[in-house]
Amino acid sequence: MIRWNAPGPYVVAFTTRGGGVSEGPFASLNLGLLTADDDARVAENRRRACTALGADVARLAMNRQVHGAVVHRAVAGERGRPGDGLWTDEESLPMLKLTADCLPIALVRTTGKPRLALLHAGRMGLLEGVVAAGVAALEPGPLAAVVGPGIGPCCYEVGDDIRDAYRVRFGEAVVQRRNLDLWRSAELALRDAGVDRVERLDLCTSCNASDFFSHRRDAGVTGRQGVLGYVA
Secondary structure (H helix, E strand, C coil), X not given: CEEECCCCCEEEEECCCCCCCCCHHHCCCCCCCCCCCCHHHHHHHHHHHHHHCCCCHHHCECCECCCCCCEEECCCCXXXXXXXXXXXXXXXXXXXXXXCCCEXXXXXXXXXXXXXXXXXXCHHHHHHCHHHHHHHHHCCCCEEEEECCECCCCCCECCHHHHHHHHHHHCHHHEECCEECHHHHHHHHHHHCCCCEXXXXXXXXXXXXXXXXXXXXXXXXXXXXXXXXXXX
16 A cells, blocks of 8 residues: 555555455455456455555445546445535545556645545546535635556547647647546646646556556456545
8 A cells, every 4th residue: 555644634545456365356456346257256355455555445435436526525334326526524424436457645734624535536526626526515615635456647648639639628738649637637636726736646547557456458357446445
């Protein structure tokens, strides 16, 4: 796991593919049930991830991710509501967002009552405003964010329509020939929404096969990592 030194009483980490029980293309810490992996192995992987961060897997909150911009308040143990973000101000309520090339983003309040949001930000979610929705859930107050591992501009070729949409929304700097820079797009979205402190890991899921699952690299037959966190 890659821990974020968050500014406040938060425990946040980005999982990698190491440390689980899954096999084959899902080896080994696959956290996604909507794959061809064995459900019991995924459940054990989720338990291991939560235990590593001192969280109770029975309280784990998740969404049914739909590549949109809806952010819900987390409910302990709820995992099927459609959306691409969760937030909480409740202590010890773990949340998990899954990715396999899309960006996992964590947002926190740095002053006042602690509040944490986790986002699944893909190319459509970034265009539709999932970052702004996450920021709105935490306001008012200064915020900090971290953008976790996702497919990099080195590997993410997209069509003309997507490149054009990103040019309009984020400017020419996020387009590199036929490729798209989601990392920079997310940073720009965060800063546009008023986030004071933005960190980026700039780790490409497609390049780093030993550490991360990648839907693009593995032609869809792969697992899911994610961002896991709670208010301590």
